[in-house]
Structure formats: C-alpha cells, structure tokens
Amino acid sequence: MEQQPFTPFTQNPFLADVANQFAENPENRCACVLLLDVSHSMSGEPLRELQDGLTAYRDSLAADSLARKRVEVAIVTFGGTVEIIQPFTTPDMFVAPTLVSKGDTPMAEAVITALDLVQQRKNEYQTHGVGYYRPWIFLITDGGPTDANTRQWPEAISRIADGEAKKRFSFFAVGVEGADFDRLSQLSKREPLKLKGLAFRKLFEWLSSSQQAVSRSKPADEVLLSSPTGPQGWASV
C-alpha cells in the first residue's frame, strides 16, 4: 500500500500541537558599549551629527528581526565626568538618549568603565545560561585623554591589550578630526580609524550592519566586516 502523504488534515504524529512543544530559550546576545566623547569641544555640530548617528543606529538595529532582540547597547559618555547614560538595552526597548556636552576628556576612566560593564554583562549571561557573541567596545573621540597622567591610563592600555589577546572583546577607536591619534594608538590594538568629516551616520550604519551579521552568524562563520575605509566607507587612512 502506498504511503499516504500527510496533509494538513492528517495529523503528523510528531506534531503535538501544544503551546509548549518547543523550548523557549533566551536569544543569544551581542553586547556593545558605545564610548562617546561629549567633552566641550564636541558641542555644536559634532554633537548634533553624533546624536543623529546614534538615532539612525538604533533605528537600523530595531528594523532587523534578529538584531533587535540580540544586540544590547550600553552608552557611556565622557565629558567632565564619566556617565553610563544607558545600561545594556536591546534596540526594541530604547530610544537614543540625548547627548549633552561639557568638560574635559576623562578617556581612561571611561574605558575602564566600559571594560567593567562588559565583564559584568558576561557574568550575567553565564549565570543565566544565555549564549553570547564576542562583545564590542566602540570609542569615539575628537580629542585626547585629559586623565593620561593618572594610573588609570596605563591600566586601560594593559586591560585592552590583555582582553584582545584573549579574545574577550573587540575594541575599536575612532577619532574625529583633531583627535590625538598617538594616544589612540597607545590604547587600541587595532589601528584607530579617522572619521571622514562628521560622517557619524555612515559610521553607525556600518556598525549596525556589522552587528546584524554577527547576530545571525553560526559556528565558525567568518563574519566579514566591510572595510570602513575606501570611497564608500566612513573612515579614511
């Protein structure tokens, strides 16, 4: 007798048709800390462009069905003081906070705050059995550290070096025109990138699409990030 095909009207014995047939596990997470320089020199047009870029970043991630649940963004500003203006939040749950500029540039302290945030988040993931991708730390500045003569500066440098060597996170530094690239080179294992003009929107589009790719990557997928430099890119060499 020929095997009867199972149609929607014939119950497949493997489909229980119960609400909890499939386990609900939390989504894998991709943690990203945005480290934003809001020192006095950023005020005016740079801050407006950065603000716009941030909004576009959030909107772009929120429009991606996987990234909106998986990418978690924390925002740390440094300008006079270091403030965590947003804890890790998925794009479907936040609107880009308003940036306010003031003060000098405590970059070392900001970096250490970001590193601590990432480690803490990983501990939480591990405690709750949540899978995660390699976290990102993304620094944007138009100047140099005004706390480079404190013990925090060498601490920041060595923790980044150690973390990168052990693949604990990926740290990127982006300098706007006028930034202290020598200092940024000390800090970042990867060559610091120079923003073309105030192309924050393009930078954040790149970041969003890179993180969308990570959010859907499977074991051993090489996530090829498009080059930020080049005519279509937001960075120049």
Place this chain on the structure above:
Amino acid sequence: MWRAIGASARGTSHIVSDLPCQDAWAQRTAFVGGEFVTILAIADGAGSAKASDLGSQECVAHLVHAISTSDFRISEMDQDVASTWLESGRKHLEALAVEKELSPRDLACTALVAVLGESESIFFQVGDGAWIAEYQGHCEPITWPLSGEYANETTFLSSPNWKSQMQFRRWASSTMSIAGFTDGLQGLALHFASKAVHAPFFAPMFGALHRTDNVNTLQAPLLQFLNAPVLNERTDDDKTLVLACREKLKLRHGAD
C-alpha cells in the same frame, strides 16, 4: 535489538543563501562482541566551509563503517577507543581533502556517535548538538552541546583541540530510548539555563515510536516534521533528528 529512524533537513537560511544541507546521519547494525550493536553517527558541517556537506556525509559513512567492522565489546570501550575511531574519521577527511584539492577546513564538521548495545551503550561527540535518553516519558541529557565561549564558535573534528573537547559517556541502556540531534534543534529541545531536556518536544516522538509495530512507517513523517513551518519559524539552521528504541519482542504462541 535497536531500531532507529532519522532524517536531515535543509535549514531555511541555507535555502536563502543557496547552501546545501550540511547535516548528515548514518546508521549500521552489526553483530559485534557477541551481541547486535546499532551504530548511529550524526555530523553538522561548518556553515562557511565550502564542502562541509561532503565532509559531514563522508564523516558519518566512515564512522559507522569503521565501528561496525571493528572487533570490540561495548563493555571494554572507553574514551581512548572512541577517540581512535574519531581519529580515523579525521584521517579519512584529511585524505579526502588531499584527493579533492581542498583543505581539511573545507570539510569541517561536528561528529556525534552512539554505539547501542543490549544492556550498555556509549555516546561520544565533538562539537554541538546532543544525545538524550528517555525512560517512560522522563528525559535526561546524555551529552550536552559544547560551544566555545561565544555562540558562534564550536569545535569541529578538524579542529586542533578536538580531543580535549571530546565528550564520552557510558550509559546503562536496557530500558531506554534515545534521540540525537544537531544544533539546529538544540534550542527547541533543550533548556540552556537549567541544562535540562525539554520533555514536551520529545513526548510525541517517543510516543509514536513506542506505539508503532514498524518504525519505518515513521520515517516520512519525521522528515515532514523537520520541514514543518512551525519548526522553521523557530530555527533557520539545518536540522537532524535520529530516534532509536529497543525492538518490541513479538512473542509467538505455541505450535499452530
């Protein structure tokens, strides 16, 4: 004796990116060490590896053949013996790579093996996916998906650290049924926070398996299940599911 059914189905993300199904599975039953032994092998090819569909197919075919033609008793099989079989799988893939002018990395895949005996079984694997045991509706994990620290990392048979990442379990198996699956299903079949099996996923499977007189009639529904929209809404990866249970004894009444 054991009876097994299984199926591999292409994931929707593979359809979209025009990749073949990179999962594979195989089974063999042989009389070894004085008993009937059923060998099951499952493999999941690395997504970015250009010939990992060939790698996973060759891996499972080689493993069931190599194990079924060996001379052993399950009671004497330990992790060292299991690792020599995996090593032979590795070598087979390396030789294949040379023959096809590929690198071993192009054939990269995970490997999950079950050797099922009358009273004892052994399970071993490299990479993610898992084996689970079922006893009268109660399920527990035999192995657990091993990934690296990050969700998009796992160990493959071709990885340099495969041996240190290998899992090996010996299990008393006279009253149980088992299932094995690749990572495309693990998020639906397991609870990661509590490291437990999601029993409702398997209840209809083992229910159907235990009720039927002929497990082969469940082969087509199993494949259909793996391609069901309700499943593909929740996973876009390749899926493999293998189910095995003890054969029901058909008692013959006295002379007719």
